[in-house]
Amino acid sequence: MKHEISEYFKSLQDNICKSIELTDDKGKFKEDNWQHQSGGGGRTRVLSKGRIIEKGGVNFSAVEGMVSESLKKMLKVKDDLSFFATGVSIVMHPENPFVPIIHMNVRYFELSDGQSWFGGGIDLTPHYIDEKQAKWFHTKLKTACDAHNSNFYPAFNKWADDYFYIEHRNETRGIGGIFYDYLKPNQEISKTKSSHSKDELFAFTKSVGESFAPIYTELMHGNYSKAYTSEEKKWQLLRRGRYVEFNLVWDRGTKFGLETNGRTESILMSLPPHADWDYNVELKPGTKEFETQQFLKKGVNWI
Amino acid sequence: MKHEISEYFKSLQDNICKSIELTDDKGKFKEDNWQHQSGGGGRTRVLSKGRIIEKGGVNFSAVEGMVSESLKKMLKVKDDLSFFATGVSIVMHPENPFVPIIHMNVRYFELSDGQSWFGGGIDLTPHYIDEKQAKWFHTKLKTACDAHNSNFYPAFNKWADDYFYIEHRNETRGIGGIFYDYLKPNQEISKTKSSHSKDELFAFTKSVGESFAPIYTELMHGNYSKAYTSEEKKWQLLRRGRYVEFNLVWDRGTKFGLETNGRTESILMSLPPHADWDYNVELKPGTKEFETQQFLKKGVNWI
Numbered sequence: 001m002k003h004e005i006s007e008y009f010k011s012l013q014d015n016i017c018k019s020i021e022l023t024d025d026k027g028k029f030k031e032d033n034w035q036h037q038s039g040g041g042g043r044t045r046v047l048s049k050g051r052i053i054e055k056g057g058v059n060f061s062a063v064e065g066m067v068s069e070s071l072k073k074m075l076k077v078k079d080d081l082s083f084f085a086t087g088v089s090i091v092m093h094p095e096n097p098f099v100p101i102i103h104m105n106v107r108y109f110e111l112s113d114g115q116s117w118f119g120g121g122i123d124l125t126p127h128y129i130d131e132k133q134a135k136w137f138h139t140k141l142k143t144a145c146d147a148h149n150s151n152f153y154p155a156f157n158k159w160a161d162d163y164f165y166i167e168h169r170n171e172t173r174g175i176g177g178i179f180y181d182y183l184k185p186n187q188e189i190s191k192t193k194s195s196h197s198k199d200e201l202f203a204f205t206k207s208v209g210e211s212f213a214p215i216y217t218e219l220m221h222g223n224y225s226k227a228y229t230s231e232e233k234k235w236q237l238l239r240r241g242r243y244v245e246f247n248l249v250w251d252r253g254t255k256f257g258l259e260t261n262g263r264t265e266s267i268l269m270s271l272p273p274h275a276d277w278d279y280n281v282e283l284k285p286g287t288k289e290f291e292t293q294q295f296l297k298k299g300v301n302w303i
Numbered sequence: 304m305k306h307e308i309s310e311y312f313k314s315l316q317d318n319i320c321k322s323i324e325l326t327d328d329k330g331k332f333k334e335d336n337w338q339h340q341s342g343g344g345g346r347t348r349v350l351s352k353g354r355i356i357e358k359g360g361v362n363f364s365a366v367e368g369m370v371s372e373s374l375k376k377m378l379k380v381k382d383d384l385s386f387f388a389t390g391v392s393i394v395m396h397p398e399n400p401f402v403p404i405i406h407m408n409v410r411y412f413e414l415s416d417g418q419s420w421f422g423g424g425i426d427l428t429p430h431y432i433d434e435k436q437a438k439w440f441h442t443k444l445k446t447a448c449d450a451h452n453s454n455f456y457p458a459f460n461k462w463a464d465d466y467f468y469i470e471h472r473n474e475t476r477g478i479g480g481i482f483y484d485y486l487k488p489n490q491e492i493s494k495t496k497s498s499h500s501k502d503e504l505f506a507f508t509k510s511v512g513e514s515f516a517p518i519y520t521e522l523m524h525g526n527y528s529k530a531y532t533s534e535e536k537k538w539q540l541l542r543r544g545r546y547v548e549f550n551l552v553w554d555r556g557t558k559f560g561l562e563t564n565g566r567t568e569s570i571l572m573s574l575p576p577h578a579d580w581d582y583n584v585e586l587k588p589g590t591k592e593f594e595t596q597q598f599l600k601k602g603v604n605w606i
Contacts, residue, residue, distance in 0.1 A: 046582040168561040248551035249561060258471040258552060271580040279349040280568045
């Protein structure tokens, strides 16, 4: 089944790239094929200086090898095992501060002892939070989840709040979304009081993956032509700085990749084209920036 | 003696800020006084949009409290102890790509069981490496070290190469300098076959701290008026991106500060005002950028 899953992920990458290119209507993805030292490899696609997307990456990989010592610790296994990991991961940095940053990842992991699981998520990082848009985004995710299990959205939404959290800033990365990991076939899924077959979990993975393009192309279309000031652009660059902080300090996927000899350029394609850091920025109550900052906390019920 | 040391560090901060302001001849440091929740506090000074310095910070702190569980692990102590830590740390991001980024830190640490030690270092990150300048910089550091112990420069220079290393890029942060830690009174200092009294170690710390202003103001004076192209500015922003990667992914001081509730704005004042990330930048052999990249490795004997 792993072949079927990785082939599906490849086609998902193709379809998403097509949708983004169609909507951007200027930028084209450039592809790099690469091999991993331990086996397998990937297709990294990056779009730069589009009409709407300033820098965006859509990465596919299917890698195999022996489980390293650090991975053994992380997975709490003791024996020498081989692994197979495949997934698609995406980050889009738009040019216009009113188009949100988005991240999506779907992945599948398999060990030679027979264990396997799915993981993934989608989360949105608006530079300016629009409550109506936030509600719409979360409703889309809830709909995608509800088709499979009505406990998924609440559980995975909370998981996203906890995961996409910048501890040293005491703020969430954005408005969250869904995040899940270790969804193992026929085993109870934490906080959902239910289990699913491998086929069902794969079907859920497909729903998450396929919800990306319709959601993000609509957010692109709806916002890219809004006028913005240089102050609003500046705020976008500061928010991108926080995005960098999250990815390099707290994101377990990024850290794990960098510490285990992953392909650096594919891992760090998530970083923005430009980012700013000012010392101790103080926001004035009543401004749009202040309002956005107030929303960057866990537990907001957007729906 | 800890009072004497922290008072000295305060005066060092004062003197360095004066020298930088005098040389910059436009920018002024703004000061924030802050308290740490566990006891003590600091004075953070940041200069923005100067004539030569685009963003620079000079931080003094003297903090005390109980040793946390994570610090116990790091220090390999088991008992409940209190600590006192004081130091000055500096990062300067110049506007002109031909002025190098510099970092300096001197610090003193004391535990309630009677242990105490000094640590610190200076390292230079030129956006464009100039061999003559690199030699001059290292000679200055060697001279400061040699006045105390002729084994210090070789040992601490190697330590800097190992410390200021961006593993996931397989490159050093810049041309290194000196780095040292755990210099304990009357105990043999690793790789130097010698020991020093507390007074002697304090005197060495002073030499390191006082070498900063003459070194960096000369580098400012000598380079700030050089003409540069937009391509050279772009390269500076990419190199700053790597600086961010080192500080957020590998710098133990930054990571420790962020994970132990340090004052975030003081810790992250080291980040540049603007930084760029392009996907998979390929440098053409023969260019200045390519040449600089070739030098970003351990073990270069600059003197």
